[in-house]
Amino acid sequence: MNWLDEQIARISAPDETAREGARLRLDNLTKPRGSLGQLEPLLIRLAAATGAICPTLERSAVLLAAADHGVAAEGVSAYPQVVTGQMVLNFLQGGAAINALAKTAGAQIVIIDAGVKSELPPHPQLRQLQIRAGSGNIAREAAMSPAEGLQLIKAGVDSVDILWKSGLDLLALGEMGIANTTAAAALTSAYTGAGVEQTVGRGTGIDDITLFHKRGVVVMALERARRAAQGPLALLCELGGLEIAFLVGAILGATARRVPVLLDGYITTSAALAAYELAPAVQPYLFASHRSAEPGHHLALAQLGLTVEQGAGPLLQLDLRLGEGSGAALAIPLLKSATAVLREMATFTEAGVSE
Amino acid sequence: MNWLDEQIARISAPDETAREGARLRLDNLTKPRGSLGQLEPLLIRLAAATGAICPTLERSAVLLAAADHGVAAEGVSAYPQVVTGQMVLNFLQGGAAINALAKTAGAQIVIIDAGVKSELPPHPQLRQLQIRAGSGNIAREAAMSPAEGLQLIKAGVDSVDILWKSGLDLLALGEMGIANTTAAAALTSAYTGAGVEQTVGRGTGIDDITLFHKRGVVVMALERARRAAQGPLALLCELGGLEIAFLVGAILGATARRVPVLLDGYITTSAALAAYELAPAVQPYLFASHRSAEPGHHLALAQLGLTVEQGAGPLLQLDLRLGEGSGAALAIPLLKSATAVLREMATFTEAGVSE
Numbered sequence: 001m002n003w004l005d006e007q008i009a010r011i012s013a014p015d016e017t018a019r020e021g022a023r024l025r026l027d028n029l030t031k032p033r034g035s036l037g038q039l040e041p042l043l044i045r046l047a048a049a050t051g052a053i054c055p056t057l058e059r060s061a062v063l064l065a066a067a068d069h070g071v072a073a074e075g076v077s078a079y080p081q082v083v084t085g086q087m088v089l090n091f092l093q094g095g096a097a098i099n100a101l102a103k104t105a106g107a108q109i110v111i112i113d114a115g116v117k118s119e120l121p122p123h124p125q126l127r128q129l130q131i132r133a134g135s136g137n138i139a140r141e142a143a144m145s146p147a148e149g150l151q152l153i154k155a156g157v158d159s160v161d162i163l164w165k166s167g168l169d170l171l172a173l174g175e176m177g178i179a180n181t182t183a184a185a186a187l188t189s190a191y192t193g194a195g196v197e198q199t200v201g202r203g204t205g206i207d208d209i210t211l212f213h214k215r216g217v218v219v220m221a222l223e224r225a226r227r228a229a230q231g232p233l234a235l236l237c238e239l240g241g242l243e244i245a246f247l248v249g250a251i252l253g254a255t256a257r258r259v260p261v262l263l264d265g266y267i268t269t270s271a272a273l274a275a276y277e278l279a280p281a282v283q284p285y286l287f288a289s290h291r292s293a294e295p296g297h298h299l300a301l302a303q304l305g306l307t308v309e310q311g312a313g314p315l316l317q318l319d320l321r322l323g324e325g326s327g328a329a330l331a332i333p334l335l336k337s338a339t340a341v342l343r344e345m346a347t348f349t350e351a352g353v354s355e
Numbered sequence: 356m357n358w359l360d361e362q363i364a365r366i367s368a369p370d371e372t373a374r375e376g377a378r379l380r381l382d383n384l385t386k387p388r389g390s391l392g393q394l395e396p397l398l399i400r401l402a403a404a405t406g407a408i409c410p411t412l413e414r415s416a417v418l419l420a421a422a423d424h425g426v427a428a429e430g431v432s433a434y435p436q437v438v439t440g441q442m443v444l445n446f447l448q449g450g451a452a453i454n455a456l457a458k459t460a461g462a463q464i465v466i467i468d469a470g471v472k473s474e475l476p477p478h479p480q481l482r483q484l485q486i487r488a489g490s491g492n493i494a495r496e497a498a499m500s501p502a503e504g505l506q507l508i509k510a511g512v513d514s515v516d517i518l519w520k521s522g523l524d525l526l527a528l529g530e531m532g533i534a535n536t537t538a539a540a541a542l543t544s545a546y547t548g549a550g551v552e553q554t555v556g557r558g559t560g561i562d563d564i565t566l567f568h569k570r571g572v573v574v575m576a577l578e579r580a581r582r583a584a585q586g587p588l589a590l591l592c593e594l595g596g597l598e599i600a601f602l603v604g605a606i607l608g609a610t611a612r613r614v615p616v617l618l619d620g621y622i623t624t625s626a627a628l629a630a631y632e633l634a635p636a637v638q639p640y641l642f643a644s645h646r647s648a649e650p651g652h653h654l655a656l657a658q659l660g661l662t663v664e665q666g667a668g669p670l671l672q673l674d675l676r677l678g679e680g681s682g683a684a685l686a687i688p689l690l691k692s693a694t695a696v697l698r699e700m701a702t703f704t705e706a707g708v709s710e
Contacts, residue, residue, distance in 0.1 A: 029452070030442070030445050030450060030451055030452075031451075031452055031677050032433065032434075032559035032560050032676070032677070033560065034560070034676075035559060035560070035675065035676045035677040036452070036673075036675060036677060036681075037648060037673040037674030037675045037676065038673040038674055039673060039675070078387065079387075079709070080709055082709060083708060083709050086706070086707060086708040086709060087385070087708060089706070089707070090385050090701060090706040090708055093701070093706065094699075095385060095699075095700060095701025095705065095706045096385055096386075096700065096701070096706075097384075097385075097386055097391070097696050097700055099699065099700075100692070100695040100696045100698070100699040100700055101692050101695065101696060103695065103699070104688070104691055104692040104695045105688075105692065204387035204390060205387050205388065205389070205390070293392060315671075315673070316670075316671070316689075317672060318391075318392045318393040318394060318670070319392030319393055320390065320391060320392040320394070321387070321389075321390045321392065322386050322387070322390040322391060326391075329692070330689060330692050333459070333460075333688030333689070333692070334671075334685060334688070334689075336459055337455070337456050337459040337460065337684070337685050337688070340455040340456065340458065340459045341452050341455045341456060343455070344449075344450075344454065344455040344458070345450060345451065345452055345454075345455055346445060346448070346450025346451070350450065351441070351444070351445040351448065351450045351451075352441060352444070353438060353441040353442060353445055354434070354435055354437060354438050354441060
């Protein structure tokens with residue numbers, strides 16, 4: 001067994017006793033049955049994932065991975081590549097949306113330089129992986145070598161283990177990388193079989209002409225990758241961003257520790273698709289924070305079983321298209337509120353209320 | 356000018372300077388323009404309502420009004436009438452969903468006995484109005500007299516003023532009253548003109564036969580009220596619950612103080628419809644926390660201009676049907692998170708990020 005297979009084998013099945021316990025408790029609390037709507041299946045899944053009927057989510061973290069993308073050279077983004085590094089500095093200085101949102105949610109932020117091209121100063125909140133600076137241009141070459149991909153996945157597992165050792169109840173994922181919706185679209189097409197009309201969107205806000213061009217670039221990348229790669233890991237290395245490979249590792253690491261993983265938007269969800277292809281056992285530990293404005297996001301969530309119809313819908317639908325983990329951080333207080341209900345409410349018998 | 360007209364005249368127009376200031380600031384923060392989706396028009400409306408470009412919502416309260424409904428005698432609810440008082444005791448003991456949710460949101464709860472039939476003990480968190488115990492059965496008689504309606508509205512204004520004097524940035528509304536979705540449906544039909552097929556739903560969970568019966572009861576109430584009443588206040592007294600009349604006053608009081616009002620589900624939104632009919636100036640101060648499972652709720656929100664298309668959509672769509680202010684309390688952290696973004700994020704210039 002190689003290292004990755006061993007890591008995957010550490011992911012347990014969800015806890016059916018805790019699942020049933022949460023279901024029973026919800027039906028005995030002083031409220032009409034089912035009246036908490038989508039929060040009820042959410043709480044039941046959280047119990048199954050954590051193994052606790054009444055989970056506590058006090059210690060949460062946003063793992064925010066940044067990297068540059070060679071495909072930016074194809075002109076697929078509304079922003080220049082230098083913005084990736086500038087935004088990492090902004091995160092470190094506390095000036096980005098995710099800083100405000102994580103603070104309000106009471107979550108710590110850990111920032112990972114998974115392959116930013118610009119020079120970044122050392123900083124206590126920043127972990128620099130130094131595996132590769134920027135991915136290859138996926139329209140013309142592999143994003144990374146298989147060895148680099150495995151190193152990034154391993155770094156993801158390790159980063160979560162470090163967090164877990166000092167206490168971690170909930171892991172929110174975030175990302176930053178100019179042009180990374182292009183990589184996410186390519187991965188989503190590769191893993192779901194959906195055409196680029198369904199998976200390529202406007203990212204942070206490109207115009208019609210750039211949108212058509214971006215679709216062509218993803219078609220090129222997909223054709224190249226299909227010739228070059230076989231299997232989910234090879235596809236990830238062909239098409240995925242460096243931060244996406246890191247996040248795949250973070251998902252494998254968190255699920256092996258029974259830590260629920262809160263996805264953000266399209267890019268973190270494409271990482272979840274890759275993780276799910278490698279290890280279907282991750283599914284019970286995945287939670288969708290929001291459905292973003294990117295059209296392919298819903299498709300990727302559906303493939304993961306994370307829709308309302310599948311009993312695990314995204315908590316928010318606010319047309320966010322910011323990334324950084326912003327949607328995940330917004331949803332943390334919702335998850336905390338839901339678990340407080342399960343933990344603190346009285347049953348009909350305790351409260352003396354007629355059933 | 357009578358007392359009510361004077362109160363209504365205290366509601367100011369929204370602050371257009373603050374609105375424009377928030378809009379400009381949002382466009383200069385280090386994020387792609389519009390990338391916060393529906394949170395951006397929300398923040399712009401909050402600025403206009405409060406008069407602050409970067410509002411703070413630190414001091415929030417859930418005003419939870421309970422009352423009994425004579426129409427419960429028609430068998431329109433899945434629960435017996437005695438549950439209203441039992442649930443108020445549960446609120447006072449801290450065992451209900453709203454207790455857990457308000458605590459997580461950092462909001463205080465003020466409970467109003469606006470006309471519960473069962474005897475309730477004095478309690479520091481409970482204000483007992485003693486205007487009337489239970490409304491009339493609206494299928495056969497007026498819910499309350501015009502004098503009682505005005506007293507309840509006045510009590511709502513007074514309750515908000517008490518809160519406001521010790522500091523209030525955000526008012527969330529909640530309610531409890533067995534059979535009160537029947538009153539909400541009647542008011543929504545009366546104020547929007549929509550038929551009972553659109554406004555009468557399953558409340559806390561009635562079966563098909565009871566649903567048809569409930570529609571018949573609302574038709575009876577509407578026909579009776581149309582003969583008896585003219586004008587929005589008279590309709591409220593004919594059809595509205597005692598807690599609904601109180602909440603109308605709370606809305607008039609809060610909006611006169613420029614305090615944003617966070618609606619909960621169908622019943623609080625029917626109170627907002629009544630307030631809006633009395634005083635259209637309340638609209639800029641109203642915020643929809645969620646869209647509930649009740650079919651008429653969306654209709655009522657649309658009449659109030661509180662849909663996504665109208666730039667003021669509900670923050671959550673989780674199929675909640677609990678009431679108590681539960682959806683409003685769930686949304687408080689979202690509002691706080693959004694305002695933190697507006698207040699704490701850096702601009703492109705401050706952060707040195709390319710625009």
